[in-house]
Amino acid sequence: MAETLTAPAKVAVRMTVNGTVYAAEVEPRLLLVHFLRDNLGLTGTHVACDTSQCGSCVVYLNGDSIKSCTLLAVQADGGQVTTIEGLAKEGTYDPVQQGFWEEHGLQCGYCTPGMIMSSHALLQRNPNPTEAEIRHALDGNLCRCTGYQNIVRAVQHAAGQIGGGGSTPQAASASSSQNA
Amino acid sequence: MFPNQFAYHRPTSVEEAVGLLQADPEAKILAGGHSLMPAMKLRLAAPSALVDLNRIDGLRGVSVNGGVRIGAMTTYRQLIDSAELRQRLPVVGEAAENVGDQQVQSRGTLGGSLAHADPASDFTAVMLALGGEVTAVGTGGQRTISADDLFVDLLTTSLQPDEVITEISIAALSGTIGAAYEKHRHPASGYAVVGVAAMLTLGADGTCQSARIAVTGATSKATRATAAEQALIGQLLEAETIGRAAAAVPQGLELNGDLYASEAYRSHLLTVYGRRVIQRAVERVRG
Structure with missing residues:
Protein backbone atom coordinates (compact mmCIF):
# COMPACT_ATOMS: atom_id res chain seq x y z
CA MET A 1 0.00 0.00 0.00
CA LEU A 87 32.70 16.44 -0.57
CA ALA A 88 35.88 16.84 1.47
CA LYS A 89 37.24 13.65 2.96
CA GLU A 90 38.97 13.72 6.34
CA GLY A 91 39.96 17.34 5.97
CA THR A 92 41.19 16.92 2.40
CA TYR A 93 39.43 18.85 -0.32
CA ASP A 94 37.88 17.00 -3.19
CA PRO A 95 39.85 17.66 -6.42
CA VAL A 96 37.05 19.92 -7.64
CA GLN A 97 37.21 22.02 -4.47
CA GLN A 98 40.98 22.10 -4.81
CA GLY A 99 40.63 23.21 -8.44
CA PHE A 100 38.44 26.15 -7.41
CA TRP A 101 41.03 27.05 -4.77
CA GLU A 102 44.03 26.80 -7.11
CA GLU A 103 42.47 28.66 -10.03
CA HIS A 104 40.49 31.11 -7.90
CA GLY A 105 37.24 29.93 -9.47
CA LEU A 106 35.14 32.46 -7.61
CA GLN A 107 34.62 36.12 -6.91
CA CYS A 108 31.97 36.71 -4.26
CA GLY A 109 31.64 32.97 -3.70
CA TYR A 110 27.87 32.79 -3.48
CA CYS A 111 27.41 30.50 -6.48
CA THR A 112 30.49 28.44 -5.64
CA PRO A 113 28.90 25.47 -3.80
CA GLY A 114 26.53 24.90 -6.70
CA MET A 115 29.29 25.39 -9.25
CA ILE A 116 31.45 22.83 -7.46
CA MET A 117 28.60 20.31 -7.18
CA SER A 118 27.69 20.66 -10.87
CA SER A 119 31.34 20.42 -11.90
CA HIS A 120 31.72 17.35 -9.73
CA ALA A 121 28.73 15.75 -11.45
CA LEU A 122 30.21 16.55 -14.86
CA LEU A 123 33.55 14.94 -13.97
CA GLN A 124 31.72 11.86 -12.73
CA ARG A 125 30.25 11.36 -16.17
CA ASN A 126 33.10 12.74 -18.21
CA PRO A 127 36.51 12.90 -16.49
CA ASN A 128 38.15 14.62 -19.47
CA PRO A 129 35.70 17.26 -20.66
CA THR A 130 36.49 19.78 -23.35
CA GLU A 131 36.02 23.45 -22.56
CA ALA A 132 32.77 23.40 -24.52
CA GLU A 133 31.56 20.41 -22.51
CA ILE A 134 32.39 22.19 -19.26
CA ARG A 135 30.45 25.27 -20.32
CA HIS A 136 27.51 23.12 -21.44
CA ALA A 137 27.49 21.21 -18.13
CA LEU A 138 27.51 24.46 -16.16
CA ASP A 139 24.63 25.89 -18.17
CA GLY A 140 22.36 25.59 -15.15
CA ASN A 141 24.70 27.51 -12.85
CA LEU A 142 24.80 31.28 -12.86
CA CYS A 143 27.66 33.42 -11.55
CA ARG A 144 26.47 37.00 -11.33
CA CYS A 145 30.02 38.20 -10.83
CA THR A 146 30.50 36.66 -14.30
CA GLY A 147 33.63 34.85 -13.16
CA TYR A 148 33.20 32.06 -15.65
CA GLN A 149 36.71 32.01 -17.11
CA ASN A 150 38.32 30.97 -13.85
CA ILE A 151 35.49 28.58 -13.09
CA VAL A 152 36.20 26.76 -16.36
CA ARG A 153 39.93 26.74 -15.49
CA ALA A 154 39.09 25.35 -12.05
CA VAL A 155 37.19 22.45 -13.59
CA GLN A 156 40.04 21.83 -16.03
CA HIS A 157 42.45 21.83 -13.09
CA ALA A 158 40.30 19.28 -11.27
CA ALA A 159 40.07 17.12 -14.38
CA GLY A 160 43.85 17.19 -14.61
CA GLN A 161 44.14 16.09 -10.96
CA ILE A 162 41.66 13.28 -11.45
CA GLY A 163 43.65 12.49 -14.56
CA GLY A 164 40.73 10.91 -16.33
CA GLY A 165 41.40 7.94 -14.11
CA GLY A 166 37.91 7.73 -12.72
CA SER A 167 35.97 8.98 -9.80
CA THR A 168 36.98 10.26 -6.45
CA PRO A 169 36.09 8.16 -3.40
CA GLN A 170 33.24 10.46 -2.37
CA ALA A 171 31.87 10.50 -5.85
CA ALA A 172 31.89 6.74 -5.97
CA SER A 173 29.82 6.56 -2.82
CA ALA A 174 27.37 9.12 -4.16
CA SER A 175 26.78 7.23 -7.37
CA SER A 176 26.53 3.82 -5.75
CA SER A 177 24.00 4.95 -3.21
CA GLN A 178 20.59 3.44 -3.36
CA ASN A 179 17.03 4.50 -3.34
CA ALA A 180 15.41 2.92 -0.32
CA MET B 1 9.56 30.86 -1.80
CA PHE B 2 7.49 27.86 -0.99
CA PRO B 3 4.28 26.44 -2.39
CA ASN B 4 0.81 26.53 -0.92
CA GLN B 5 -0.21 23.69 1.34
CA PHE B 6 -1.14 20.47 -0.39
CA ALA B 7 -1.68 16.83 0.42
CA TYR B 8 1.08 14.51 -0.72
CA HIS B 9 0.34 11.06 -2.07
CA ARG B 10 2.91 8.51 -3.04
CA PRO B 11 1.09 5.70 -4.84
CA THR B 12 2.87 2.46 -5.69
CA SER B 13 0.74 1.52 -8.69
CA VAL B 14 -0.79 3.30 -11.67
CA GLU B 15 -4.26 2.13 -10.60
CA GLU B 16 -3.79 3.71 -7.21
CA ALA B 17 -2.60 6.95 -8.83
CA VAL B 18 -5.67 7.01 -11.08
CA GLY B 19 -7.91 6.46 -8.06
CA LEU B 20 -6.31 9.37 -6.23
CA LEU B 21 -6.74 11.63 -9.26
CA GLN B 22 -10.35 10.62 -9.65
CA ALA B 23 -11.05 11.28 -5.98
CA ASP B 24 -9.63 14.80 -6.13
CA PRO B 25 -10.14 16.78 -9.35
CA GLU B 26 -7.80 19.52 -8.03
CA ALA B 27 -4.90 17.11 -7.60
CA LYS B 28 -1.91 17.26 -9.93
CA ILE B 29 0.50 14.57 -11.02
CA LEU B 30 4.11 15.05 -9.88
CA ALA B 31 6.56 13.52 -12.35
CA GLY B 32 9.93 15.27 -12.68
CA GLY B 33 8.36 18.39 -11.22
CA HIS B 34 10.61 20.83 -13.04
CA SER B 35 7.72 22.71 -14.60
CA LEU B 36 5.23 22.12 -11.80
CA MET B 37 7.37 22.96 -8.78
CA PRO B 38 8.53 26.36 -10.09
CA ALA B 39 4.89 27.18 -10.93
CA MET B 40 3.81 26.14 -7.43
CA LYS B 41 6.55 28.22 -5.81
CA LEU B 42 5.33 31.26 -7.74
CA ARG B 43 1.76 30.30 -6.71
CA LEU B 44 0.81 30.14 -10.38
CA ALA B 45 -0.30 26.61 -9.54
CA ALA B 46 -1.81 25.62 -6.20
CA PRO B 47 -3.05 22.05 -6.49
CA SER B 48 -4.90 20.58 -3.53
CA ALA B 49 -2.75 17.47 -3.71
CA LEU B 50 0.24 16.01 -5.49
CA VAL B 51 0.21 12.45 -6.75
CA ASP B 52 3.90 11.56 -6.95
CA LEU B 53 4.56 8.90 -9.60
CA ASN B 54 8.23 8.51 -8.71
CA ARG B 55 7.82 5.39 -6.58
CA ILE B 56 5.71 3.41 -9.05
CA ASP B 57 7.72 0.50 -10.40
CA GLY B 58 7.81 -0.17 -14.11
CA LEU B 59 7.38 3.35 -15.43
CA ARG B 60 11.06 3.90 -16.24
CA GLY B 61 13.24 2.44 -18.94
CA VAL B 62 13.83 2.16 -22.67
CA SER B 63 13.34 -0.92 -24.82
CA VAL B 64 14.22 -1.10 -28.48
CA ASN B 65 12.77 -4.08 -30.29
CA GLY B 66 11.87 -3.02 -33.78
CA GLY B 67 9.92 -0.13 -32.34
CA VAL B 68 10.96 1.93 -29.36
CA ARG B 69 9.12 1.95 -26.04
CA ILE B 70 9.97 4.46 -23.33
CA GLY B 71 8.47 4.40 -19.84
CA ALA B 72 6.72 7.68 -19.07
CA MET B 73 8.88 8.37 -16.00
CA THR B 74 12.13 7.84 -17.91
CA THR B 75 14.34 10.85 -17.28
CA TYR B 76 16.21 12.84 -19.90
CA ARG B 77 19.42 11.49 -18.36
CA GLN B 78 18.25 7.93 -19.00
CA LEU B 79 17.41 8.84 -22.60
CA ILE B 80 20.89 10.33 -23.03
CA ASP B 81 22.53 7.25 -21.49
CA SER B 82 20.56 4.64 -23.48
CA ALA B 83 23.00 2.91 -25.83
CA GLU B 84 20.11 1.26 -27.68
CA LEU B 85 18.49 4.61 -28.40
CA ARG B 86 21.80 6.11 -29.48
CA GLN B 87 22.13 3.35 -32.02
CA ARG B 88 18.55 3.15 -33.27
CA LEU B 89 17.23 6.68 -32.84
CA PRO B 90 20.04 9.08 -31.90
CA VAL B 91 17.76 12.11 -32.25
CA VAL B 92 16.14 11.27 -28.90
CA GLY B 93 19.34 11.43 -26.84
CA GLU B 94 20.55 14.48 -28.76
CA ALA B 95 17.34 16.33 -28.00
CA ALA B 96 17.50 15.27 -24.34
CA GLU B 97 21.06 16.56 -24.07
CA ASN B 98 19.78 20.03 -24.88
CA VAL B 99 16.81 20.12 -22.53
CA GLY B 100 17.38 22.59 -19.69
CA ASP B 101 20.61 21.78 -17.88
CA GLN B 102 22.16 18.70 -16.31
CA GLN B 103 19.99 19.01 -13.18
CA VAL B 104 16.80 19.25 -15.24
CA GLN B 105 18.03 16.24 -17.20
CA SER B 106 18.43 14.31 -13.93
CA ARG B 107 14.80 14.79 -12.92
CA GLY B 108 12.73 15.80 -15.95
CA THR B 109 10.73 13.00 -17.56
CA LEU B 110 9.53 12.36 -21.09
CA GLY B 111 5.96 11.62 -19.98
CA GLY B 112 5.86 14.73 -17.83
CA SER B 113 7.08 16.91 -20.66
CA LEU B 114 4.45 15.60 -23.09
CA ALA B 115 1.62 15.87 -20.54
CA HIS B 116 2.62 19.43 -19.63
CA ALA B 117 2.67 20.43 -23.34
CA ASP B 118 4.71 23.56 -22.83
CA PRO B 119 4.62 25.47 -26.13
CA ALA B 120 8.43 25.74 -26.11
CA SER B 121 9.39 22.27 -24.91
CA ASP B 122 11.57 20.10 -27.11
CA PHE B 123 10.03 16.64 -27.03
CA THR B 124 6.57 17.72 -28.18
CA ALA B 125 8.07 18.46 -31.60
CA VAL B 126 10.38 15.45 -31.52
CA MET B 127 7.49 13.08 -30.81
CA LEU B 128 5.34 14.67 -33.52
CA ALA B 129 8.14 14.19 -36.04
CA LEU B 130 8.78 10.60 -34.95
CA GLY B 131 5.06 9.77 -35.13
CA GLY B 132 5.08 8.70 -31.50
CA GLU B 133 2.09 7.77 -29.43
CA VAL B 134 1.41 7.68 -25.72
CA THR B 135 -0.35 5.04 -23.68
CA ALA B 136 -2.62 6.56 -21.06
CA VAL B 137 -4.41 4.81 -18.21
CA GLY B 138 -7.45 6.33 -16.52
CA THR B 139 -10.67 5.28 -14.87
CA GLY B 140 -12.00 4.54 -18.35
CA GLY B 141 -9.22 2.02 -18.95
CA GLN B 142 -6.20 2.16 -21.20
CA ARG B 143 -5.93 3.90 -24.56
CA THR B 144 -3.29 5.10 -26.96
CA ILE B 145 -3.15 8.66 -28.25
CA SER B 146 -0.99 9.65 -31.20
CA ALA B 147 1.23 12.68 -30.77
CA ASP B 148 -0.82 14.29 -33.56
CA ASP B 149 -3.92 14.05 -31.35
CA LEU B 150 -2.25 14.75 -28.00
CA PHE B 151 -1.46 18.46 -28.19
CA VAL B 152 -4.62 20.55 -28.20
CA ASP B 153 -3.48 24.04 -27.27
CA LEU B 154 -1.18 26.01 -24.99
CA LEU B 155 -0.41 23.70 -22.02
CA THR B 156 -3.43 21.63 -23.00
CA THR B 157 -3.58 17.99 -24.09
CA SER B 158 -6.36 15.58 -24.91
CA LEU B 159 -5.60 13.65 -21.70
CA GLN B 160 -8.46 13.38 -19.21
CA PRO B 161 -7.79 14.76 -15.70
CA ASP B 162 -7.63 11.24 -14.26
CA GLU B 163 -5.39 9.81 -17.00
CA VAL B 164 -1.74 9.00 -16.44
CA ILE B 165 0.70 8.53 -19.32
CA THR B 166 2.47 5.22 -18.72
CA GLU B 167 4.47 4.77 -21.89
CA ILE B 168 5.61 6.49 -25.07
CA SER B 169 6.10 4.35 -28.13
CA ILE B 170 7.44 4.84 -31.60
CA ALA B 171 6.34 2.17 -34.06
CA ALA B 172 8.85 0.01 -35.87
CA LEU B 173 10.05 2.04 -38.80
CA SER B 174 10.70 0.25 -42.05
CA GLY B 175 13.63 1.02 -44.29
CA THR B 176 16.18 3.71 -43.65
CA ILE B 177 15.14 6.64 -41.57
CA GLY B 178 16.89 9.87 -40.78
CA ALA B 179 15.80 12.11 -37.96
CA ALA B 180 17.18 15.29 -36.43
CA TYR B 181 16.18 18.05 -34.02
CA GLU B 182 17.71 21.46 -33.47
CA LYS B 183 16.61 24.51 -31.62
CA HIS B 184 17.45 28.15 -31.14
CA ARG B 185 17.92 28.04 -27.42
CA HIS B 186 16.70 30.95 -25.33
CA PRO B 187 19.89 32.15 -23.64
CA ALA B 188 18.26 32.53 -20.22
CA SER B 189 15.64 29.82 -19.99
CA GLY B 190 17.08 27.19 -22.29
CA TYR B 191 13.65 26.68 -23.85
CA ALA B 192 13.25 26.62 -27.61
CA VAL B 193 12.68 30.05 -29.13
CA VAL B 194 12.04 27.86 -32.12
CA GLY B 195 12.83 24.19 -32.53
CA VAL B 196 12.41 22.02 -35.61
CA ALA B 197 12.33 18.23 -35.71
CA ALA B 198 12.34 16.18 -38.90
CA MET B 199 12.09 12.51 -39.77
CA LEU B 200 12.53 11.30 -43.34
CA THR B 201 12.40 7.90 -44.99
CA LEU B 202 13.82 7.08 -48.41
CA GLY B 203 12.38 4.76 -51.03
CA ALA B 204 14.49 2.30 -53.02
CA ASP B 205 14.73 4.82 -55.87
CA GLY B 206 16.24 7.45 -53.58
CA THR B 207 13.17 9.66 -53.44
CA CYS B 208 11.72 10.82 -50.14
CA GLN B 209 9.00 8.34 -49.19
CA SER B 210 7.74 10.07 -46.08
CA ALA B 211 8.53 13.28 -44.25
CA ARG B 212 7.34 14.44 -40.87
CA ILE B 213 8.44 17.88 -39.77
CA ALA B 214 7.33 19.52 -36.54
CA VAL B 215 8.01 22.85 -34.91
CA THR B 216 7.98 24.00 -31.29
CA GLY B 217 8.50 27.35 -29.62
CA ALA B 218 7.00 29.19 -32.55
CA THR B 219 3.31 28.48 -32.06
CA SER B 220 0.92 28.00 -29.14
CA LYS B 221 1.44 24.23 -29.37
CA ALA B 222 3.88 21.98 -31.16
CA THR B 223 2.64 21.64 -34.72
CA ARG B 224 3.40 19.75 -37.93
CA ALA B 225 4.83 21.87 -40.74
CA THR B 226 2.80 20.20 -43.46
CA ALA B 227 3.79 22.55 -46.29
CA ALA B 228 7.44 21.63 -45.77
CA GLU B 229 6.57 17.94 -45.64
CA GLN B 230 4.72 18.17 -48.95
CA ALA B 231 7.72 19.89 -50.52
CA LEU B 232 9.86 16.82 -49.77
CA ILE B 233 7.62 13.80 -50.35
CA GLY B 234 8.26 12.08 -53.67
CA GLN B 235 11.29 14.26 -54.38
CA LEU B 236 14.96 13.53 -54.70
CA LEU B 237 16.52 15.18 -51.68
CA GLU B 238 18.78 17.65 -53.42
CA ALA B 239 19.88 21.04 -52.16
CA GLU B 240 17.24 22.94 -54.10
CA THR B 241 14.43 20.74 -52.78
CA ILE B 242 15.72 21.06 -49.23
CA GLY B 243 15.86 24.83 -49.61
CA ARG B 244 12.30 24.93 -50.89
CA ALA B 245 11.08 22.75 -48.02
CA ALA B 246 12.94 24.86 -45.45
CA ALA B 247 11.36 28.02 -46.82
CA ALA B 248 7.96 26.36 -46.45
CA VAL B 249 8.35 25.47 -42.74
CA PRO B 250 6.57 28.62 -41.42
CA GLN B 251 3.86 28.43 -44.09
CA GLY B 252 0.36 28.24 -42.66
CA LEU B 253 1.51 28.54 -39.04
CA GLU B 254 0.22 31.17 -36.64
CA LEU B 255 3.49 32.34 -35.12
CA ASN B 256 4.14 33.80 -31.67
CA GLY B 257 6.00 37.03 -31.15
CA ASP B 258 7.47 38.30 -27.90
CA LEU B 259 10.14 40.66 -26.59
CA TYR B 260 12.92 38.25 -27.45
CA ALA B 261 11.77 37.20 -30.91
CA SER B 262 9.16 38.83 -33.14
CA GLU B 263 6.91 36.80 -35.42
CA ALA B 264 9.07 37.78 -38.39
CA TYR B 265 12.25 36.70 -36.63
CA ARG B 266 10.68 33.40 -35.58
CA SER B 267 9.60 32.84 -39.17
CA HIS B 268 13.18 33.44 -40.29
CA LEU B 269 14.55 31.13 -37.60
CA LEU B 270 12.16 28.39 -38.69
CA THR B 271 13.57 28.45 -42.20
CA VAL B 272 17.17 28.43 -40.90
CA TYR B 273 16.63 25.60 -38.43
CA GLY B 274 14.34 23.84 -40.89
CA ARG B 275 17.14 23.73 -43.43
CA ARG B 276 19.64 22.47 -40.85
CA VAL B 277 17.50 19.62 -39.56
CA ILE B 278 16.31 18.53 -42.98
CA GLN B 279 19.93 18.53 -44.14
CA ARG B 280 21.02 16.47 -41.14
CA ALA B 281 18.11 14.07 -41.54
CA VAL B 282 19.07 13.61 -45.20
CA GLU B 283 22.69 12.91 -44.24
CA ARG B 284 21.47 10.34 -41.74
CA VAL B 285 19.02 8.66 -44.04
CA ARG B 286 21.81 8.23 -46.57
CA GLY B 287 24.04 6.78 -43.84
Missing part, protein backbone atom coordinates in the same frame (compact mmCIF):
# COMPACT_ATOMS: atom_id res chain seq x y z
CA ALA A 2 1.10 3.51 -0.65
CA GLU A 3 1.62 5.99 2.09
CA THR A 4 -0.97 8.74 1.90
CA LEU A 5 0.11 11.90 3.60
CA THR A 6 -2.36 14.70 4.16
CA ALA A 7 -1.66 18.41 4.63
CA PRO A 8 -1.32 20.29 6.78
CA ALA A 9 -0.22 17.47 9.06
CA LYS A 10 3.52 17.02 9.13
CA VAL A 11 4.91 13.90 7.60
CA ALA A 12 7.92 11.80 8.51
CA VAL A 13 11.00 11.85 6.33
CA ARG A 14 14.21 9.97 6.80
CA MET A 15 17.27 10.43 4.65
CA THR A 16 21.01 10.02 4.76
CA VAL A 17 22.88 13.27 4.29
CA ASN A 18 26.66 13.16 3.95
CA GLY A 19 26.64 9.74 5.57
CA THR A 20 24.49 10.67 8.58
CA VAL A 21 20.90 9.48 8.90
CA TYR A 22 18.39 12.21 9.73
CA ALA A 23 14.71 11.80 10.53
CA ALA A 24 12.22 14.63 10.88
CA GLU A 25 8.58 15.61 10.63
CA VAL A 26 8.04 18.14 7.85
CA GLU A 27 5.27 19.79 5.89
CA PRO A 28 4.86 18.22 2.44
CA ARG A 29 5.60 21.61 0.88
CA LEU A 30 9.00 21.94 2.53
CA LEU A 31 11.66 22.11 -0.18
CA LEU A 32 14.72 19.92 0.16
CA VAL A 33 17.00 22.96 0.23
CA HIS A 34 15.16 24.38 3.26
CA PHE A 35 15.27 21.02 4.97
CA LEU A 36 19.04 20.92 4.49
CA ARG A 37 19.61 24.50 5.56
CA ASP A 38 16.98 25.11 8.23
CA ASN A 39 16.41 21.67 9.73
CA LEU A 40 19.92 20.27 9.43
CA GLY A 41 21.93 23.50 9.55
CA LEU A 42 23.81 22.59 6.37
CA THR A 43 24.00 26.13 5.03
CA GLY A 44 26.65 25.43 2.40
CA THR A 45 23.82 24.76 -0.05
CA HIS A 46 22.65 28.20 -1.13
CA VAL A 47 19.36 29.70 -2.30
CA ALA A 48 19.70 32.46 -4.85
CA CYS A 49 17.18 32.73 -7.70
CA ASP A 50 14.57 30.48 -6.13
CA THR A 51 13.14 29.95 -9.62
CA SER A 52 15.09 26.82 -10.57
CA GLN A 53 17.49 28.66 -12.86
CA CYS A 54 20.68 29.50 -11.00
CA GLY A 55 22.00 26.20 -9.65
CA SER A 56 23.21 27.59 -6.30
CA CYS A 57 21.32 24.81 -4.52
CA VAL A 58 22.73 21.81 -6.42
CA VAL A 59 23.25 18.64 -4.38
CA TYR A 60 23.38 14.94 -5.16
CA LEU A 61 20.30 12.83 -4.53
CA ASN A 62 20.91 9.12 -5.02
CA GLY A 63 23.86 9.97 -7.23
CA ASP A 64 21.93 12.38 -9.47
CA SER A 65 22.88 16.04 -9.60
CA ILE A 66 19.70 17.95 -8.71
CA LYS A 67 18.44 21.40 -7.74
CA SER A 68 17.32 21.08 -4.14
CA CYS A 69 15.03 24.12 -4.51
CA THR A 70 12.92 22.22 -7.03
CA LEU A 71 12.40 19.05 -5.06
CA LEU A 72 10.33 18.46 -1.96
CA ALA A 73 12.02 17.08 1.11
CA VAL A 74 9.43 14.27 1.10
CA GLN A 75 10.63 13.27 -2.36
CA ALA A 76 14.06 12.58 -0.90
CA ASP A 77 12.56 10.29 1.74
CA GLY A 78 14.70 7.17 2.00
CA GLY A 79 17.36 8.71 -0.20
CA GLN A 80 21.06 9.48 -0.02
CA VAL A 81 22.00 13.14 -0.23
CA THR A 82 25.47 14.60 -0.63
CA THR A 83 25.93 18.33 -0.15
CA ILE A 84 28.98 20.56 -0.54
CA GLU A 85 29.80 19.79 3.10
CA GLY A 86 30.11 16.12 2.18
